Amino acid sequence: MKGAxxxxxxxxxxxxxxxxxxWTFIGQLVEFFLGFVSFTMPISDMYxxxxxxxxxxxxGILAMALHYRHKPDLLGFSGEHIGKNLVAGTVAGLLLFSLIWLIVTLLGGYHVTTVFHWHQVFWLILFLFGYGVQATFEEIVCRGYIMGYWLKHxxxxxAFLxxxxxxxxxxxANPGYDLYAMIGLFLFSIAMSALRLLTGSIWLGCAFHAIWNFAEGCIFGxxxxxxxxxxxxxxxxxxxPAQLLTGGSFGVERSGIALIAYGLVSILLIALSWPRITRAIDDRRSAAHSKYSYQ
Known part of the structure; x- marks a missing residue:
């Protein structure tokens, strides 16, 4: 019986x-199509x-929002203080990434060059919102749909795992993906999952994820x-070549410093979420006991 x-x-x-x-395929239809037709663009037009x-x-965001429009809790769209969560996630993500980047730089991992020109503000704004869209879609699929399904049950x-x-x-399939990159991405996911559990929605995690990618690619290069x-x-x-310092070609989230930071943040967030965790465990035990008593 248990095996079944x-x-x-x-x-x-x-x-x-x-x-x-x-859902991931739907969100990347344009990329799949361009790859299918072998579309290429000059380097000068890469932005x-x-x-x-x-x-x-x-x-993908639009498709999922429409499909689950009657189940906002499933995707984590509901919740209080959405604006505050977006601001808090943006600030926290920028500060954490900046701290990790600064540590790597001070330890000699990066040669930093300033390339900013005022005409690039336009591109910065477009990329900020672009990474917002990209991060939100990934959060809706993972911390929204997948996590939401198991939280519902x-x-x-x-839900976490x-x-x-x-x-x-x-x-x-990303370049440079290896065991350390896998661990970094997994720990990042655990931290974002704890944020959903702690706040009751995905919005803080969306903002954190978006500003992390934006800072990583556009601000710090x-x-x-x-x-x-x-x-x-x-x-x-x-x-x-010490990849545990810089993360190598995969980026900062593969570095040992980021792995430590992810682990500490996950522990902190899970500790803050502990009342919700223990309540969920008690509810499940009560439901199992009731079912057993009925039988």
Missing amino acids: IKIKLIQRIFIIWAIALG PMQLLLLYSEGI NRLGL TNALFFTVLHV TSVSGLSSTGLVFTSTNTT
Whole structure:
């Protein structure tokens, strides 16, 4: 009996992942199409191409918002203090990334060059909102749909684990992906999951995720999960092959400093969320006891 229940649970996990993968495909339709037709653009026009790919993920946001319009709690759209959460997430994400980047730089990991010109403010604004769209879509799929499904069924462990694994595997094709990158992405997911649990919505996590990618690529000019940077304010060139310091070609989230930071932040956020966690555990035990008593 228990074996059959486990098999059904595993099947359900893969079904949820398959649906999430389908939503991911919809959000990246433009990128898949351009790859299918082998479309290329001159290097001088790369900013418009990068922005197109970022903003096109809004298709996925719109599709999911419409499909689950009667279930806002599932995607984490509901919740109080949305504006405050967006501001708090932006500030926290920028401060944490800046701190990690500063530590790596002071330890000699980067050669930093200033490349900012006032005419680039226009591009900075476009990329800020573009990364907002891209990060929001990833959060809606992972911390929204996948995590929301298991939270709805009061399976807190699966809510954390399954969305973190999906997010980690989602980046497996990125250049420079390896074991350390996988650990970094997994720990990042755990931290973002704890933010959803703590705030009751995905908005703080969306802002944190968006400003992290924006700071990584556009402000400080490092790789964004293996993808080339835009570097509109600074460019940070690796000065050492010690990948645990800089993260190598994958970027800061692969570095040992980021892994430590992710771990500490996750522990802190889980500790702050502990009342919600214990309440969910008690609710599940009560439901299981009631079912057993009834039988």
